[in-house]
Amino acid sequence: MYEIMFLGGAKEVGRVGMLMFKEGSPIALFDYGMKPSNPPEYPIESPPVNSVFITHAHLDHSGLAPWLAARYAPSIYATPVTHEVGELLHRDAIKVASIEGYPIPYSNEEVDIYRSISMAYLNFGEDVELGEERVEVIPAGHIPGASMFRIITEHGIALFTGDLNTNDTHLVEGAKSSSADVVIIEGTYSGREHPDRREVEKMFLDAIEERVSKGGTVLVPAFAVGRSQEVLMILTKRGGYDVWYDGMGKQVSEIYLSHPSYLRDSKALRKALKEVNIVQLSSHRNKALKDGNVIVATSGMLEGGPALYYISKLKDDPKNAVYFTGYQVEGTNGRYLLDTGHINLQGVSMPVVADVKFFDFSAHAGHSELIDFIKKVNPERVIIFHSDNPEPLADDLRDIVSDVIVPDITLRIPLFP
């Protein structure tokens, strides 16, 4: 008999970990991440396990891979892009922890251990044998390298989606459905829909045009992983702007370009990166502020990174703007700015006169898209995780699937009906 248990990331977004048991013993762990809050929150401690599958690099899914490697030396399976971007994020998390002064449960040496003994590479379409079970890797949309895992057993097939996007974006194609008896699906957008993607892009470009035509500069705080590359592709496709790019996204872009098969259009990303000005020296920052029309910089939620420097210089002029392209989590500086019109700079709350707006460029399927995905898979059971508010999705799914489960963490449930 197969069972699963969430160690975190069930009725919450962040710190995902799902253990799979066979006849009572843990045989695999799917994702093991942290909630990248300040300080981070961690999942319940995993027992020793030989096989770990990481869906994608975002820290809420990959964040504790070095901890697992150093404790249990398991094989940690992921796509090459996920491993390489993940390693960058792990080392950055250590740096951020030391700046912010909170502990983090691994060191750079443990990231080295992860790299040298645990990283096992899997490309889309490949699979791994776990005794009598087989785990297949298929694309999840979301960000480059993001996977779903299809767990094939003698009792049935289970699909673990990780973070899922069924829409095409500039960076990756949307996920396709595949057959499964049980789907363990993320529910980030349970109860919420996205506006039409093309509309959002148009509104974003129109808003930028309005500012730039008046002589203003637009700061676009963007996540290093995925979103910043997309924003650059949108801006350079439109053309005509002097665009500057600053922060960790530069390194992530290089990893993406070294794995072109994981991109929808690697030529377009390469072209975008050639056309923008890359900030390499701190003197470039003043040049970006003086000459730039648009500055794309990390961090996406203004929780550090060069974006904070730029906002300190741009905030007092109403011609300028700060345009968010990602959801701003409760408790972050970006959320504070959206809610109050103020920003926290080195502990001091300052008013922002520049225009502030949020554009919904999500990399997650919206409510109806999650339901369409489930309709296509047509499973016997759905298990929802990765959601602050799973009930609206669970209610709508109950109309099409008789068996819908919204598990609590630490609860052990049979995987198959």
Ligand SMILES: [Zn+2]
């Ligand atoms: Zn993600």
Ligand SMILES: [Zn+2]
């Ligand atoms: Zn996630």
